Amino acid sequence: MRVADLLDILQITKQSLGRVLRELVQEGFVESRAGESDRRQRLLYPTAKAEQLARDFVGIQNNRIARALEACGPDSRETVRLFLLNMIDPEDRETVERLIQRADRVRQARAARAHAGPGK
Known part of the structure; x- marks a missing residue:
């Protein structure tokens, strides 16, 4: 994903995103690379660590939803x-x-x- 697209989605400033993004990169959740056709473009990629976190989160949510549905009858x-x-x-x-x-x-x-x- 391009940084510009993420800024559009989140509707926040580049400065606000920069602080959070720096931490995500440092913690190994996001990889930032220059674009192939335009080196000024910054592209963001989830790491294996981020993908595992997403799978864990989805599993927790699936269990919660299943329990709620079960309780409904x-x-x-x-x-x-x-x-x-x-x-x-x-x-x-x-x-x-x-x-x-x-x-x-x-x-x-x-x-x-x-x-x-x-x-x-």
Whole structure:
């Protein structure tokens, strides 16, 4: 990602981003490189450490969401799904629906393998 794009997304000053970005680079979460076609351009890349942190965070959030859905009861899953889907911009819903369907298939396949037991 270009630094300029990140500034646009976050709507903060270059100086404010610079302080945080310096720390992220020093801590090994972000790598900053010059652009290939324009050496003045700064490109940001997540490191393996950052990607692992993101996976850990997603795992924690997935567990939290699963517990919340479980607490709502079996009849509420579709209502919750529709609510969350309608929180997404209309033009992005179809893509998200496909991702949900794929995740459901993976979850069902894992459950079936676990139910079949080892070696089956």
